[in-house]
Amino acid sequence: MGFLRILLSNSRLIHRIGNKQPVGKFHGALVGSSTSLLSFHRFESTNTLKLVQPSLFTENDDNDYFQVMDFPGGQLPITPQMKFIAESSEKRLPCYRVLDDDGYPIPGSIFEEVSKELAVKMYSSMVTLQVMDTIFYEAQRQGRLSFYLTTAGEEGINIASAAALSVDDFVLPQYREVGVILWRGFPLKDIANQLFGNKFDYGKGRQMPCHHGSNELNYLTISSPIATQIPQAAGVAYSLKMDKKEACAITYLGDGSTSEGDFHAALNFAAVLDAPVVFICRNNGWAISTPVNEQFRSDGVASKGQAYGIRSIRVDGNDVLATHSAIRAAREMAIKEQKPILVEAMTYRVAHHSTSDDSTKYRPVEEIEHWKTAKSPISRFRKWIQRNGWWNDENESELRGDTRKQVLQVMQAAEKVEKPPLTDLFTDVYDKVPLNLQEQHKFIRDAVKKSPREYPSDVPI
Numbered sequence: 175m176g177f178l179r180i181l182l183s184n185s186r187l188i189h190r191i192g193n194k195q196p197v198g199k200f201h202g203a204l205v206g207s208s209t210s211l212l213s214f215h216r217f218e219s220t221n222t223l224k225l226v227q228p229s230l231f232t233e234n235d236d237n238d239y240f241q242v243m244d245f246p247g248g249q250l251p252i253t254p255q256m257k258f259i260a261e262s263s264e265k266r267l268p269c270y271r272v273l274d275d276d277g278y279p280i281p282g283s284i285f286e287e288v289s290k291e292l293a294v295k296m297y298s299s300m301v302t303l304q305v306m307d308t309i310f311y312e313a314q315r316q317g318r319l320s321f322y323l324t325t326a327g328e329e330g331i332n333i334a335s336a337a338a339l340s341v342d343d344f345v346l347p348q349y350r351e352v353g354v355i356l357w358r359g360f361p362l363k364d365i366a367n368q369l370f371g372n373k374f375d376y377g378k379g380r381q382m383p384c385h386h387g388s389n390e391l392n393y394l395t396i397s398s399p400i401a402t403q404i405p406q407a408a409g410v411a412y413s414l415k416m417d418k419k420e421a422c423a424i425t426y427l428g429d430g431s432t433s434e435g436d437f438h439a440a441l442n443f444a445a446v447l448d449a450p451v452v453f454i455c456r457n458n459g460w461a462i463s464t465p466v467n468e469q470f471r472s473d474g475v476a477s478k479g480q481a482y483g484i485r486s487i488r489v490d491g492n493d494v495l496a497t498h499s500a501i502r503a504a505r506e507m508a509i510k511e512q513k514p515i516l517v518e519a520m521t522y523r524v525a526h527h528s529t530s531d532d533s534t535k536y537r538p539v540e541e542i543e544h545w546k547t548a549k550s551p552i553s554r555f556r557k558w559i560q561r562n563g564w565w566n567d568e569n570e571s572e573l574r575g576d577t578r579k580q581v582l583q584v585m586q587a588a589e590k591v592e593k594p595p596l597t598d599l600f601t602d603v604y605d606k607v608p609l610n611l612q613e614q615h616k617f618i619r620d621a622v623k624k625s626p627r628e629y630p631s632d633v634p635i
């Protein structure tokens with residue numbers, strides 16, 4: 175107590191003993207006191223007035239007297255109780271949901287109306303994604319592609335979020351969001367060209383497969399190092415803010431990405447800069463073989479938002495209607511209120527992490543099957559549109575058949591296209607290719623000429 179008394183006597187304190195007054199009256203008393211005037215002068219220099227929340231002063235449940243202290247950063251209520259904040263709240267954050275597992279709307283659920291046209295487009299896009307993933311995954315197993323990574327189980331987050339955005343919004347993806355670029359109109363043939371790294375690939379074959387991007391569609395090219403896109407999104411959003419654009423930045427990240435420092439730096443930057451960015455975390459339970467309980471001790475990811483001063487929500491990412499509504503609302507708040515929003519979309523990665531992984535080594539096959547079938551975002555949404563009379567079995571087989579044909583056709587075509595010339599390895603970084611790179615270019619050219627069988631035959635030298 176002695177320590178507390180010293181603290182109190184050294185600070186500018188306003189005591190209201192034995193009296194809990196309404197907030198309005200309390201502020202009236204503040205303005206009338208000389209102590210408070212001093213406080214306000216200090217506030218001006220530290221620009222903290224806007225941080226003072228009236229609710230801060232309305233609760234004082236532990237004792238019957240009332241005190242506040244000024245600090246740079248705002249006023250704080252004082253308590254004589256030595257109370258640590260609990261490491262977690264008693265209740266877990268709820269998960270916003272509209273459709274139950276059988277595709278029935280939960281009574282009382284609030285969501286953005288979706289027209290028949292939009293619902294069918296969203297459903298068809300999820301199926302396209304699934305068909306495309308299956309074919310390219312198999313092509314990798316056949317040795318035709320060096321690498322592939324599917325969105326299986328997360329088609330709902332991909333498409334429902336994409337549909338909630340405007341093409342003016344800048345997307346900074348992680349890598350499991352190919353549905354977003356497809357929704358924006360990126361053709362299947364361009365996906366195939368990128369996968370094969372042929373001469374029509376916008377990245378000129380310099381990136382791994384699944385690292386697509388499009389300037390035209392405001393979709394930034396994927397980078398392999400985890401989480402780099404998150405602070406970049408805060409920067410893009412700040413630039414949109416400076417240009418007074420009616421748009422926001424959207425960044426996707428996995429649960430594993432939240433263990434990178436970049437995630438924390440990004441949230442903090444976005445919060446203090448009031449940057450209009452929507453952080454969409456796909457919490458799919460795994461970062462390759464690391465489960466979420468080895469990734470964080472907090473209540474998931476949404477709970478971290480508040481610590482950074484970011485409005486946040488947890489949503490069922492396998493529920494298309496809930497995800498669509500949450501992202502629509504998040505986008506609108508980000509733009510209208512010029513601030514960041516965090517969305518934690520709960521889901522499950524049904525496939526292996528990538529073709530370089532075997533997830534049955536670290537999780538039970540029955541668990542994977544359960545999520546693949548009973549919890550599939552695609553079948554849940556299908557039940558809903560079918561019950562509305564917007565879809566039937568005939569539509570289904572037609573869509574799957576057509577999509578399969580289309581994907582096979584673009585894949586076979588892309589596979590036959592020759593690779594970009596060797597020279598392209600050395601361009602686009604420097605205005606004039608420096609001497610050391612010229613030497614390396616000559617070295618590789620000579621090596622290919624000397625032992626042609628050791629190098630791919632479809633790369634022009």
Ligand SMILES: Cc1ncc(C[n+]2csc(CCOP(=O)(O)OP(=O)(O)O)c2C)c(N)n1
Binds near residue numbers: 350
């Ligand atoms: C900086 C960095 N560290 C490690 C890796 C290797 N790596 C690639 S993906 C991945 C897991 C990411 O998990 P998560 O963010 O949850 O995404 P998910 O694959 O589940 O969609 C790791 C560790 C990397 N690419 N970059």
Ligand SMILES: [Mg+2]
Binds near residue numbers: 428429459461462
């Ligand atoms: Mg993950």
